[in-house]
Amino acid sequence: MEQKAILIVDVDASSRRYLAGILREKGYRVLQAASGKEGLVVAWRDRPDLILAEPILPDLDVETFIGKIRQHPRTATTPCIAFSRDAGQERREQCLNSGYNEFLVKSPQALPALFEAISRLLQAAAEETQRLKNGLLVVFLSAKGGTGTSSLCANLATEIARERSEESIVVADLVLPIGSIAPIVGYEGEVNLVTVAEMPAEQTTVSYFRNSLPSLPTWYFYLLAGSPDPEQANRLQVGRIEEIVRTLRVAFDYVVIDLGRSLSRISLPLIHAADVIVLILSTDLSTVTLTRTVWNFLEARGITGERVYAILNRAVGLEGLSRKEAEEIVGLPIRVTVPYLREDFTLANNHHQPLLHRFPQTTAAMVFRQAAGEIVELGQRSRSASPSVEVP
Ligand SMILES: Nc1ncnc2c1ncn2[C@@H]1O[C@H](COP(=O)(O)OP(=O)(O)OP(=O)(O)O)[C@@H](O)[C@H]1O
Ligand SMILES: [Mg+2]
Numbered sequence: 371m372e373q374k375a376i377l378i379v380d381v382d383a384s385s386r387r388y389l390a391g392i393l394r395e396k397g398y399r400v401l402q403a404a405s406g407k408e409g410l411v412v413a414w415r416d417r418p419d420l421i422l423a424e425p426i427l428p429d430l431d432v433e434t435f436i437g438k439i440r441q442h443p444r445t446a447t448t449p450c451i452a453f454s455r456d457a458g459q460e461r462r463e464q465c466l467n468s469g470y471n472e473f474l475v476k477s478p479q480a481l482p483a484l485f486e487a488i489s490r491l492l493q494a495a496a497e498e499t500q501r502l503k504n505g506l507l508v509v510f511l512s513a514k515g516g517t518g519t520s521s522l523c524a525n526l527a528t529e530i531a532r533e534r535s536e537e538s539i540v541v542a543d544l545v546l547p548i549g550s551i552a553p554i555v556g557y558e559g560e561v562n563l564v565t566v567a568e569m570p571a572e573q574t575t576v577s578y579f580r581n582s583l584p585s586l587p588t589w590y591f592y593l594l595a596g597s598p599d600p601e602q603a604n605r606l607q608v609g610r611i612e613e614i615v616r617t618l619r620v621a622f623d624y625v626v627i628d629l630g631r632s633l634s635r636i637s638l639p640l641i642h643a644a645d646v647i648v649l650i651l652s653t654d655l656s657t658v659t660l661t662r663t664v665w666n667f668l669e670a671r672g673i674t675g676e677r678v679y680a681i682l683n684r685a686v687g688l689e690g691l692s693r694k695e696a697e698e699i700v701g702l703p704i705r706v707t708v709p710y711l712r713e714d715f716t717l718a719n720n721h722h723q724p725l726l727h728r729f730p731q732t733t734a735a736m737v738f739r740q741a742a743g744e745i746v747e748l749g750q751r752s753r754s755a756s757p758s759v760e761v762p
Contacts, residue, residue: 374492375399377418379409381428406430410438413445420492425452425465436469443575449491504619506749509627509644513660517652518685520550521715523628528724529742531590537623542594545630547603549596555589556722562595564602567610579621589724611636645749649680653690662700675702677752679745684710706741709733
């Protein structure tokens with residue numbers, strides 16, 4: 371097992387050294403901080419597995435120190451033990467009420483209880499992390515515009531969500547400079563990728579996303595809308611995206627992302643981290659040829675075909691290449707073909723309704739349901755095949 375790191379926060383250098391020595395002997399990696407502020411910096415930067423703090427600190431009072439630890443997404447669930455020189459009942463209550471998990475009075479006799487508390491809290495935290503296993507990440511991608519990526523992204527997300535009412539799903543629109551999921555689903559609110567990325571990191575927490583992202587009842591999913599215009603896209607704090615997606619994966623069971631036709635420094639790490647890459651092709655030769663170029667590029671970067679779910683979408687009409695011809699050119703199996711739906715898809719989009727909601731008899735109904743089921747199945751399979759897949 372990897373070594374667990376414990377951060378000791380205490381102004382008293384001899385007390386710190388003493389604890390550090392015995393914790394190292396027990397096999398822990400030890401970090402130290404000599405003040406509350408230093409403790410916060412080290413905790414947020416190095417993310418220890420557990421914090422052992424003298425709650426009485428000269429620079430921060432008990433509530434401020436532990437309050438800041440609890441508010442920050444990086445340390446919100448880190449187990450914290452107050453190892454206090456003050457044995458008073460009031461101090462104990464103050465510590466436990468303001469966010470410490472455990473209160474022990476500092477003394478040599480307390481060491482066995484301290485070791486027991488440390489290993490118990492670390493064990494519980496490890497179990498919780500396991501339980502909060504990341505939501506399944508599904509990215510939608512195409513080699514060319516107008517292939518139906520956004521329409522299929524929104525509609526298949528709805529089919530995934532409809533079948534799994536006890537699970538939560540968020541659709542995030544990362545297409546720049548203008549996202550198109552919001553206009554498809556009819557969302558006109560203020561919250562979008564740009565506004566969220568402008569918020570301080572400590573505010574965009576799991577509970578923020580669960581409570582503040584719009585939930586769309588007809589679509590059965592939560593939405594992180596894309597940039598509404600190029601002006602705002604230019605303001606986008608791109609560096610925040612990885613962390614936002616990471617938090618979304620803790621907040622929701624499924625994270626479905628429209629990447630459009632982008633292979634950029636933003637989208638590549640997400641493609642790498644994805645459990646399923648849904649690749650949308652239309653039937654015209656130029657799109658299919660470009661898709662081969664994109665697929666070669668991804669394959670050269672270590673992405674395997676098992677994670678790719680290719681959909682041939684007859685977005686442009688009845689003519690064009692057959693499934694077999696497309697497969698031969700791209701070098702990937704086509705998993706489903708979406709029929710040409712004439713004006714129906716556009717009409718449903720214009721009414722901000724899922725296609726199957728507006729046209730329950732549509733010829734696409736079976737294909738949509740099949741694709742939604744298979745995408746989830748593929749994700750679960752590729753996840754169990756590589757449980758240590760890097761979170762972006
Ligand atoms: N199978 C289909 N049959 C008929 N129309 C379709 C089909 N698939 C998509 N469309 C229509 O094609 C248009 C483009 O779709 P969409 O915006 O989803 O594509 P996109 O790949 O996301 O495009 P962009 O490059 O602009 O992001 C929409 O009007 C949609 O309704
Ligand atoms: Mg699109």
